[in-house]
Amino acid sequence: MNIVYAILVLSILGAIFAVILAVASIVFAVKTDPRLPEIVDALPGANCGGCGYAGCSDCAGHILDGSAPVNACPVGGAASAEKIAAIMGVESGSAEKEVAFVRCNGGTAAKKRFEYRGVLDCVSATKVAAGPLECGFGCLGFGSCVTACQFDAMHIAPNGCAVVDPVKCTDCMACATACPRKLIISVPVSKKVHVACINQDKGKVAMSVCANSCIGCGLCEKEGKKDAIHVTNNVAAIDYDKCINCKMCTKVCPRDCILPIATPEEKEKYKAVKKAQADKAKAAAEAAAAAQTAAPAPNA
Amino acid sequence: MKEIFSIALGAILVNNFIFAQFLGICPFMGVSKKIDTAVGMGVAVTFVMGLASAFTWLANEYLLVPLNLAYMQTVAFILIIAALVQFVEMFLQKSLPALYTALGIYLPLITTNCAVLGVALLNVQNGYNFIESVVYGITGGLGFLLAIVLFASIRERLVFADPPKAFEGFPIALVTAGLMALAFMGFSGANVFG
Numbered sequence: 001m002n003i004v005y006a007i008l009v010l011s012i013l014g015a016i017f018a019v020i021l022a023v024a025s026i027v028f029a030v031k032t033d034p035r036l037p038e039i040v041d042a043l044p045g046a047n048c049g050g051c052g053y054a055g056c057s058d059c060a061g062h063i064l065d066g067s068a069p070v071n072a073c074p075v076g077g078a079a080s081a082e083k084i085a086a087i088m089g090v091e092s093g094s095a096e097k098e099v100a101f102v103r104c105n106g107g108t109a110a111k112k113r114f115e116y117r118g119v120l121d122c123v124s125a126t127k128v129a130a131g132p133l134e135c136g137f138g139c140l141g142f143g144s145c146v147t148a149c150q151f152d153a154m155h156i157a158p159n160g161c162a163v164v165d166p167v168k169c170t171d172c173m174a175c176a177t178a179c180p181r182k183l184i185i186s187v188p189v190s191k192k193v194h195v196a197c198i199n200q201d202k203g204k205v206a207m208s209v210c211a212n213s214c215i216g217c218g219l220c221e222k223e224g225k226k227d228a229i230h231v232t233n234n235v236a237a238i239d240y241d242k243c244i245n246c247k248m249c250t251k252v253c254p255r256d257c258i259l260p261i262a263t264p265e266e267k268e269k270y271k272a273v274k275k276a277q278a279d280k281a282k283a284a285a286e287a288a289a290a291a292q293t294a295a296p297a298p299n300a
Numbered sequence: 301m302k303e304i305f306s307i308a309l310g311a312i313l314v315n316n317f318i319f320a321q322f323l324g325i326c327p328f329m330g331v332s333k334k335i336d337t338a339v340g341m342g343v344a345v346t347f348v349m350g351l352a353s354a355f356t357w358l359a360n361e362y363l364l365v366p367l368n369l370a371y372m373q374t375v376a377f378i379l380i381i382a383a384l385v386q387f388v389e390m391f392l393q394k395s396l397p398a399l400y401t402a403l404g405i406y407l408p409l410i411t412t413n414c415a416v417l418g419v420a421l422l423n424v425q426n427g428y429n430f431i432e433s434v435v436y437g438i439t440g441g442l443g444f445l446l447a448i449v450l451f452a453s454i455r456e457r458l459v460f461a462d463p464p465k466a467f468e469g470f471p472i473a474l475v476t477a478g479l480m481a482l483a484f485m486g487f488s489g490a491n492v493f494g
Contacts, residue, residue, distance in 0.1 A: 005367050010376060013363075017383035024387055028394035047409070049330035054337055054406050 035087055039063055042083035044076045063088065069172050071150050081150065085170055098186040099169040100153075100176065104139035105196035105257060107160030109211035111135070121147075126180045134209035137199045139183055145175035192245045193238060197257040200233045207255075214257045220249035304435050307428070311439040317415045318447040319484035324415030328448055329473065331406070338452035339445070344406035346441025349419050351388065352381045353437025356420035357430055370424075377420045385411045415444060451480060 039060040047055035051072045053062055062068035063084060070088055071081035116125050116132035122144035125131050131140055141160040148154070153168035154175050164175075166189055176184040187194060195214060199206045203215035216234035228242035229249050236249075236258070250258045251270040262270070317323045324345065331341045356377045364370050389407040392400040410416060419440050423433040454476055463472045 002368060006369055006372050009363065009367060009369060010372065010379065013376065014379060017379065021383060021386055021390075024390045028390040030393050047330075049333070052333040052337065054327075054331045054341060054409055057408075058337075058406075 033064060036060055036064055038087050039084055042076070042080050042087065043073050044080065046075060048075060050074050069174070071170065071172050071174070074150070081170065081172075097189045098171045099166040099189045100164045100171060100173060100184050101187045101194055102139060102145070102162045102164060103183045103185060103194070103196055103198045104137070104161055104181075105159070105212045105259065105261075106133070106135060106138040106210045107141060107157065107212075109159070110138050110213075111209055122178075123180045135199055135206075135213065136201075137181060137183075137197075138210060138213075139181065144178040144180070145184060148174040148178035150174065188240050190245075191238075191240050191243055192260065193243055193247055193250060194259045195229070195236045195238055195257060196259045197255075198235055200235050202234055206234065211255075212257050213255060215255055217254065219252045219254065220258060223248050223252045304432065307432055307436050308439040311436055312443040312446060313484070313487040314489075316443045316447055316484050316487075317418065317440050318444060319481040320488065321418065323418040324413050324444055327406075327409060327413060328444075328451065329470070329477070331409075332448050332452040332455055332473075335449060335452045335456060338448045341406045341410075342441070342445030342448045345410055345413065345415065345444045346438060348381075348385055348388075348407065348410055348413075349416055349441035349444075350434055350438040351384060352377075352416050352420055353423055353433045354430070355384055356380055357423055357428075357433040360424055361430075373421060373424060374417070377417055381416055381420065382411050415440070447480070447484075451477060454480075 036057075040057050043056040043060060045056050049055065051059045051068070051074065053059040053068070053072075056073075059068060059072055063070060063072055070084040073080055111134040112132050113134050114129070114132055116128060118124055118128060120142050122140045122142045125140050125142055130136065133140060139161045141156055141162065143154075143156050143162065145162050146154045146156060151168050151170055151172070153165045153170070155163055155165065157163045162175075162179075162183075164184075171186055173184070173186060176182070176186070183198065197210075197212065197214040199210065199213045201209070201213075203217065206213040206215045214235045216231045216236070218231045218236075220229045220236050221231050225246070225248065226242050226244055228239045228244070229236055230239065231237075238249075247260070247262070250260060251262045251267055253262075311317070315321060318325065318328050327341055327345070332338050359376060359380055360370070360373065364372060364376060369376070385407055389400075392407075419437045423436060426436075428436055455473060458472060458476065461472070467475070
């Protein structure tokens with residue numbers, strides 16, 4: 001008889017709770033953001049806590065309100081991050097995609113003060129006598145940013161400098177946080193011209209520490225027609241709102257620190273054109289002066 | 301009053317749910333990477349443990365015992381706790397959104413937390429009355445809160461440590477938890493009222 005009681009009591013109890021919960025789910029229904037379940041679906045759903053939040057739905061909530069990056073889930077990796085980025089991307093509407101950019105093109109062109117043989121990581125390297133480079137601003141090339149990148153978008157180029165693959169970059173800026181020299185910024189993906197140096201030393205010092213350093217000579221500033229490049233604190237910087245990718249500044253730069261670096265032929269050609277223009281202007285001015293002397297003003 | 305105080309102190313320190321009874325280890329390891337989330341989890345566990353103690357005590361006293369069904373405690377308590385937590389979650393989401401955002405997200409996670417079930421069963425085992433049960437539940441939750449916050453604050457610093465490769469991540473966290481349990485063993489035998 002007892003077993004019947006047991007079955008009855010638990011069944012009735014279960015049924016009562018089911019009814020209460022069913023009623024409660026209607027009475028206490030709350031509208032939620034439709035993107036939330038989408039993000040939860042894009043996450044692995046293992047509730048492992050690897051992200052530091054209390055399970056996948058909590059993580060999704062934090063991604064939704066912007067307090068966690070789209071790649072917060074280390075388990076889902078690039079695949080789930082891309083899906084979430086697509087879901088969240090709807091929100092940003094027409095805003096242009098931005099990608100990370102490393103503002104240094106020194107690498108092997110930068111002079112070394114000493115040979116660093118320690119933990120192969122940029123932060124550790126900067127702790128030893130402020131780093132092995134003469135330049136206090138440049139990329140150390142130990143790849144802390146490469147380790148930080150979860151999208152395989154960050155690599156050390158053959159010249160020893162970190163470079164971003166703009167196709168794979170999701171602008172999560174994990175690399176910028178990892179870089180002890182704060183070299184990495186977010187730039188609009190459509191802009192192709194970048195100053196790859198942040199050395200604020202005076203020209204002579206900057207010239208001595210690296211072959212590719214900006215010396216703040218101001219040629220680019222004079223050459224630019226759009227008022228889009230300015231030298232402040234001895235280093236050129238581009239105003240991306242004004243830049244039109246005309247690449248004039250890259251052609252006049254004597255230090256090869258504005259990307260994309262112009263080839264010597266391009267530079268020669270550009271110089272020739274400039275010289276021809278200057279000659280023409282000079283000739284015109286001379287002709288005007290000659291005309292003035294030949295025909296004096298009538299009232300003289 | 302003496303009894304109540306003794307139960308409270310026992311639940312928080314001497315018989316700490318995590319370090320002495322090894323209940324609720326899953327959220328203890330899983331949600332202890334940041335102090336913020338650890339506090340949220342601890343508060344939610346305290347809340348649910350207090351509520352669950354009250355309801356399971358009532359169910360046991362007025363339903364299971366009169367019907368000679370005490371042996372069904374485990375099953376019945378799981379059912380009650382799960383339903384209760386779901387109901388409370390929905391109720392909070394609608395009527396107290398602030399409290400819901402503070403701890404709501406942890407509520408579903410602790411539906412079947414063994415510390416919650418453990419407190420319900422221990423209440424019966426120890427023969428507590430209603431007030432004592434609720435006090436035991438809440439202070440047991442506070443003990444959990446203390447443990448997880450201490451552990452999270454250690455783990456936040458542990459990130460910067462450089463342990464051997466084999467110990468990185470969870471292993472070193474488990475070792476740390478073991479050492480903390482050892483430290484809490486110092487409280488065992490402490491009895492304020494002789």
